[in-house]
Amino acid sequence: MSDAGRFDPALVAAGTAALDAMKADSPGLVLAVLISDDGFEVVRTPRMGEQDGRFASMASSVQALSEAVIHELQIGKGDAVIIQAASGVVIQQRVPGRSVVLSALFRTDESLGRCLVGVRNCTAALDAAISALPSGSSITL
């Protein structure tokens, strides 16, 4: 279920552009979803796929739990969450200082380093794009 209608169209447009750019740069990318902190999907690439919003909700929970662990262990600022499985790697990263998170699934033939670089570049691009939006401050933590 895309929840794009609940978000500022300018944010959706910025997210679409950033995710499409990541897709173009990362052949191993299977799915990338930009989610709000509370588990709603802002935009995804490719546009087809899971439609019930479950992945967005799970990604939100995973992000919150990982940040709770970081806080509990007092190990500094969070960077990325990596879930490595036999047939895929999920990498999540918060857009710095924003209440939106990028969650991306890669095939295992893509190196972990390349995946991380792709996600970092995308969140940096999203941060810049959101900063330029008139509504950008409302997406700040």
Added chain:
Amino acid sequence: MAEHVILVVGPMGAGKTTAISALSDIDTIRTEAVNTERDVVDKATTTVALDYGEIELSPNEKIRLYGVPGQKRFDFMWSILKQRAVGMIVLVKNDAEDPVGDLVAFFDEFREIHERGGVVVGITHSDLAPRPTTYEYQQIVAERYPSALAPVFTVDPRSRDQLVVMLSVLAANVDSRAMFLAR
């Protein structure tokens, strides 16, 4: 180490996070996120994974309190958390659009916990909406679940004393049931 896992469940805005903070011995672990559903419940943040608190009964015995997210879209967390629970506190917001529907939905979803342990229902915001009354809720539960005799209390989730009463009743029910089932 003996542990008793107790869930605090209920819809968004019922006071679950507040209740766990009021009861816990430790600083609670929270997973709150900016709430983008202000049209549904007008609060700044919402729990997206769990809240966690502890009550240490002795060096070898703990109550683990888990608060679950209130929204159905996080029901995978409900499935994870309910596996080890011996009891649950259901909080229902009396000034919600359909508080009875909320109670029934959570009762249905977590029915297995009632069947293996205890359940206590807390009605919050009853100062803002006096009805349904605790008596009316108990009638609904009795009609829908004839084998369930769920205590229904009004509660301010900020009040540790009232929450201790609820938790005590839950523990007494768990003990009493075990006593009657013992061979």
Added chain:
Amino acid sequence: MFASGASEVRERPDTVGWRSVATAIHSMRQLPMPMLLTVVSSDCEPLWVDFSTGRYYWERPLTAMPEQPGGVTVYSQPIEAGNPPYPWVAWRAMDPLLWQIGRYAFGTDRATWMRPGDRYALQRWPNLTEIPHSTEEIRMIATLANGYLTAQELGLLTGADEPTAQRVLNMLSLMGAVKPAGGPLAPPAVVAKVQAEPQQAAAASTSNFGFFSRLRDKMGGR
């Protein structure tokens, strides 16, 4: 209604203090039509009890309720369904009032409408966050939630003495929170088990409520 124990009624007529109020309340609960009860006492403000909505109004807080009010007179009148009386006063839920009247009305004697040896089980929990209660009372109510018991058996399973258990049954009965067994019923197996080892009964009542007791020790509560 007062079939057995009629001689006791003659010895202690139900026309004194809270006993007369409790008896009137119990009778009135059986009536199908909505009723308003008014209690006038020489040393208290008038008390109204609206059975149609389960509420009462009294200027006096329940914490200031006298154990033995003087010169009590009880009036009852039918009221119109769906049209609660005196809408301008701040009505309150009836449970705390009935709990308190039940405590004072009969002391540790059996309520006049209850018969010796009858078994009772809980049919709804009183709203304990609104009612002053003891740890022992929670234990007894939780026990009644799981089986039909006499006052003697309730005391046996919870470590309370029989008169104390009887008083709790009186209070719950006045509130309509317990129901009598429909006919002769064997005691639950756990009663026989505890009765078989009477010297261990007290210890059993404590160990049966271990989780609860440790929680109350930790969190407080009488």
